[in-house]
Structures are given as structure tokens and as C-alpha cells.
Amino acid sequence: MNQPKVCVMLSTYNGVKYIDEQIESLLAQSEVELHIHIRDDGSSDGTVQKIREYTKSYPDQIHVTEGENVGVIGSFFDLMRQTQPVYDFYAFCDQDDVWKPHKLSRAVGKLQSRPSDILLLYCSSTQMVDQDLNHLNIWPNMPPKPLSMYNAVVENCCVGCTMVLNLVTFEQIRGNIPSDLTQVIMHDWWIYLVVSSLGEVIFDEEPMILYRQHQDNVLGGSDEGWIMKWKNRWERFVNGNNHFILSKQAELFFRLYKKQLSSEQQRDLQHFFIQLGRNGMGRMGYASKMPFYRHDSLDNVVLKLIYVLKKV
Known part of the structure; x- marks a missing residue:
């Protein structure tokens, strides 16, 4: 039986410190045929050199584009434009996390349990960790209310680096990327808004990635009174x-x-x-x-x- 083909879209920018751990955790994914599309967003450190080494070692799996700096939203949408709709599933990836080995196969299994002709989006909780991968708290928790347009207009419940899309969703988003991205709050929020309005969002409360928090990456999952x-x-x-x-x-x-x-x-x-x-x-x-x-x-x-x- 052929394994499902999954394309991981990874945007990098001055991420040399953690990029090895992230890519190694992608290459360790089980039960899927893995392809990695990387777009570097104008890094000025050693990120590009690191990535080039991986492309030499995995020329059939890793494809790299070196672009100008357009910011995280523009970079991920550019990745979608460059990626052809020839895979079964599509995932987004940050440059400084660590994925559990069954992250993609678990997501694919949940997506395959639903009809393949509707817009589907998988996302999950994350195990938040510090710079040295010591466990902090789990975030976000399972949303208590429906994941619908009525939530997505005013809140994003899907962490982008946990997202996996089916082919129908990928083609819908890719074919309707807004020409003016200044009105888009974040690429993952936009995708959550589209799918929650027109399809179905699957939220997995089992954390499937180690979501690294460091000086350059502090989000709403932090523990606060x-x-x-x-x-x-x-x-x-x-x-x-x-x-x-x-x-x-x-x-x-x-x-x-x-x-x-x-x-x-x-x-x-x-x-x-x-x-x-x-x-x-x-x-x-x-x-x-x-x-x-x-x-x-x-x-x-x-x-x-x-x-x-x-x-x-």
C-alpha cells in the first residue's frame, strides 16, 4: 500500500540556531512519503548554508527557494504559490520546533476519516517547551465551543505549525490568495477562517509538536495570572x-x-x-x-x- 504523500512547507528566517533539530524531526516522520519545501525569507545568518547541506543529502525530498524578505505571512503564501497540488496533504512548519515522529501520520489518519471532497483542516495542541526543550505547559487547550466562522472572525484557535490541509483545502486557499496581504492578520488565521466557514476543522487535543518558546517567539500560550x-x-x-x-x-x-x-x-x-x-x-x-x-x-x-x- 502506498504511503500518503505529504508536503511540509517550511519558512525560514535567521533560524540557524534550531533549524537542524526541526529538519531532523521532519525527516524522522513515520508512515508518510515526506517532501519538504523550504522558502528562506532573506536570512543573513547561516540558515541558507545549513539548508543547502540538507538538499545535497536529500535531493529527492527537500526543495529550497531563496527569496527576498517579505515577512512571515507573505513567505508562507509564496510557498503555497510555488507548491504544486500534486500531494495528498500539506503541512505548515516553523523553523525552531521539534515534531513528534507520528505527528503527520496521526494528522493524516484523522483527515482520512472524513470525506475527502470537503475542505478539511487539522490542527492540534502543542507541548510548549523552553529553549532546551524542557516541558512547560500545553497550549492551546481543546476549544469549548464550535470551531465555526462565528469564532474565526474574531479569534484564531489553530496554531499554524500544527496545521495539515487536505488537497481540496490547499487548492482552495492557493487559488484565492488575497492580492493585498496587509488585511490578513496571519496566514494560519486566514486559513482557519476559510475552512471553519466552508468546511470542517479537526482539533486534536494530543500535542504533536514541541513548541519552542524563546526570546524571539513568545505567544499567547505563556503562563500568566x-x-x-x-x-x-x-x-x-x-x-x-x-x-x-x-x-x-x-x-x-x-x-x-x-x-x-x-x-x-x-x-x-x-x-x-x-x-x-x-x-x-x-x-x-x-x-x-x-x-x-x-x-x-x-x-x-x-x-x-x-x-x-x-x-x-
């Missing part, structure tokens, strides 16, 4: 860099995918945009009962507040 948690979330939502990012991404998504959405989805998204233009009392009334939600109750309160303040 509720006071700091509130302060960090509030500042993240209301600072100038984050004004309107949720609504701008949602509007871009609506323009590209309106015809594929159900009439109910179209109506609820349009209400989300229209009510945002009302006065404060109108926004408050809508926010109190809007169908869009974040999973954490504290995050949900912050969401309603920033909607009322017209900063969503």
Missing part, C-alpha cells in the same frame, strides 16, 4: 497597531468568499459590519447579543468592549 492576562489582552486589542484588524480581515474574507457562504453567514457578517457604523448605544446593543464569540470568557468580554469602542 488573570490580572496580567486581562492587561495583556486589553493592550493588544486597543493599541494603535491592532485597530480594526478583525473587521478588515473579515471584510476581505467576505469580498472573496461571499458567494460560497450560506445566506445566514452572509447576513450575520453584514450585520457585524453595519452595526459597527452605528452610534455607541447601537453598538452596545449589538455587542451584547452578537453571534460572534471567543472561547475564553475574559476574551469574550474584551471583544464586546472593543466592538463598542469601535476598535474591532
Whole structure:
């Protein structure tokens, strides 16, 4: 029996310190026919030299493109453009983690348990570790509410480096990459939004990667008390860099995918945009009962507040 062909798309940038561990863990994946497509995003350290050594050792498995620096979002979408739809499944990969040997085979098994003609996205919890791979906490936990468009418009529950797509999803995303990426918050959030709206998201609560946290990579999985948690979330939502990012991404998504959405989805998204233009009392009334939600109750309160303040 032929093993499923899986393409891992890895974007690198000045990652020489950990890239060996990451690639070795990819090459150790079991029960799949592995192919690795790497795009270097203009590294200035020894990352490219390291990668070139791997291509010499694994010329049939590893393909490398050396590009100009366009940032993480542009780099991953460029990887999708360059990757042909000739594989069974497609995974995203960071440059500084370590994957468990059955990460891909487990994801493939769960994806194969669902119909192959619908949009499918697999993602999982991660075992967070420090720079030396000592275990920290597990993040994110299993979401308590449905992974639907009504969550994805205002929150991303899928960690990009855990994502695996089926062919239908890959072709859908690849064929509709936005021309203006400045309205996309993150590539993984965009994919979660598309699939949760049009297909099905499979969340695996078993951590399948060691997700390294270090000085250059500190995300929302960090362990923080509720006071700091509130302060960090509030500042993240209301600072100038984050004004309107949720609504701008949602509007871009609506323009590209309106015809594929159900009439109910179209109506609820349009209400989300229209009510945002009302006065404060109108926004408050809508926010109190809007169908869009974040999973954490504290995050949900912050969401309603920033909607009322017209900063969503």
C-alpha cells in the first residue's frame, strides 16, 4: 500500500540556531512519503548554508527557494504559490520546533476519516517547551465551543505549525490568495477562517509538536495570572497597531468568499459590519447579543468592549 504523500512547507528566517533539530524531526516522520519545501525569507545568518547541506543529502525530498524578505505571512503564501497540488496533504512548519515522529501520520489518519471532497483542516495542541526543550505547559487547550466562522472572525484557535490541509483545502486557499496581504492578520488565521466557514476543522487535543518558546517567539500560550492576562489582552486589542484588524480581515474574507457562504453567514457578517457604523448605544446593543464569540470568557468580554469602542 502506498504511503500518503505529504508536503511540509517550511519558512525560514535567521533560524540557524534550531533549524537542524526541526529538519531532523521532519525527516524522522513515520508512515508518510515526506517532501519538504523550504522558502528562506532573506536570512543573513547561516540558515541558507545549513539548508543547502540538507538538499545535497536529500535531493529527492527537500526543495529550497531563496527569496527576498517579505515577512512571515507573505513567505508562507509564496510557498503555497510555488507548491504544486500534486500531494495528498500539506503541512505548515516553523523553523525552531521539534515534531513528534507520528505527528503527520496521526494528522493524516484523522483527515482520512472524513470525506475527502470537503475542505478539511487539522490542527492540534502543542507541548510548549523552553529553549532546551524542557516541558512547560500545553497550549492551546481543546476549544469549548464550535470551531465555526462565528469564532474565526474574531479569534484564531489553530496554531499554524500544527496545521495539515487536505488537497481540496490547499487548492482552495492557493487559488484565492488575497492580492493585498496587509488585511490578513496571519496566514494560519486566514486559513482557519476559510475552512471553519466552508468546511470542517479537526482539533486534536494530543500535542504533536514541541513548541519552542524563546526570546524571539513568545505567544499567547505563556503562563500568566488573570490580572496580567486581562492587561495583556486589553493592550493588544486597543493599541494603535491592532485597530480594526478583525473587521478588515473579515471584510476581505467576505469580498472573496461571499458567494460560497450560506445566506445566514452572509447576513450575520453584514450585520457585524453595519452595526459597527452605528452610534455607541447601537453598538452596545449589538455587542451584547452578537453571534460572534471567543472561547475564553475574559476574551469574550474584551471583544464586546472593543466592538463598542469601535476598535474591532
